[in-house]
Amino acid sequence: MTREDENMIACRCEDISVQEIKDAIHAGYTDLQSLKRYAKFGLGPCQGKTCILLAAQILARETNRTLDQIMTPTARPPIDPVPIGFFVKGKEADDEK
């Protein structure tokens, strides 16, 4: 990777660069769960759909592991953000159909 690549934004929701992820790995955060929470990527509106795999690849490369040796974080519902107002009616909205 070139230096420019390292300034590239890996997590677009939270503005976290490749370099920041690498710095966190070198500070000892070598599992994806802790890394995500320390460097604070993958927590924005896209819920990590863009950056988690990127970060997992960087982590695998930096720690000489393969991707399948990296435990990925639990996916939390909903898949896409939903306005809270939608849930106010909840099942009643379904029953009205």
Added chain:
Amino acid sequence: MRSSYDCVIVGGGISGLAIAYELAKRGYKDVAVVEECYLGSGSTGRCGSGIRAQFTSPDQIVLLREAEEMWVHMSDELEYDIHFNACGYLFLWDTPELVEKARQNVAFQNEYGIMSRIIDRQEAKEICPSLNTDSFLVGQWYDKDGKAFPFDTVTGYAQAARRLGVDILTTTHVFQLETTPAHTFTVHTTQGNIETKYVVNAAGPGSKEIAAMLGVDLPYRLDKHQIMATEPLEQFLGPMLVKNSLYYLQTHRGNIVGGTDTGDKNAADVDCTFEFLTKFAREATEIVPRLAGVKLMRQWAGYYVVSPDAHPVLGPIDEVPGFFQANGYSGHGFMMGPIVGRLLAEYIAVGKPSIDIEHYNFRRFARGELLTEKAVIG
């Protein structure tokens, strides 16, 4: 990892890490923390991040009053920003009976130096401009309550403890504990055995299992509590809002984080449900209508480790000398972390904590000397 330590702490959440840090700070550095997953992966990382002293039991008030003093200085102490903010807790009461109860709570808290007070709807609206003032009769307000960021707190304590020489082992499971004829313990872990003089059980939801390994039956119930986070927004909310079992706050990162009780007692899992979302959405938008347009980003769940009197078990076990408990917080473990760390470290390093916590001992259950706390939220 070495094969022997003076003290092994089981559990790498705020309790275990705070105890480790406070021990090391007192020069007691031959300490290991053993965490079965990653640091903060249990109740600490799942919690609502609120910190309050507005309790109804003198025992909890005394501890939380001291804890709040510690929280204020925690970022400086740990040399890491844990984002403590005294945003205050605003309880909303909506029936004459609850208002009367709130007045009694306030009078009681005031006696202990917690200067909470009853405020009218107009003042509540000044503190939290987004409030729907039709949704309550009075507020109960204390401006020294607040919030901190759980993962940053875990990081701060862990880094400070490591700087002082504490060993912290993650992804290391404790599967057996034994006492030895020499009055020490053998801790069997997936990374090998450790000999130690003291074992501290700070394993959160796993505490009951850890205690059972030494024949101690902690009378806990695991209740599932669900929680959610919204997309991040400009700071607008102000305090932590509480109404019955509903609570939420806005983190320093801008997300609204909070939950409400769904009555999942004795839960076997921490799966999240759609029923939680509908209940939370209804209650949350009743008090702050503009939340209806805010996008919910994720939901998750964790356990309240509930003891028979909703107070934690702190201190040694009479029958197993050297085995200390710091668990059973019934939903208040994060906020109590700093003071529990200090008092347990004093117990182990000095033999006597600076605040009397004998009535928090495990023996109270056998003696029928239960403590009383009504203010459990969420």
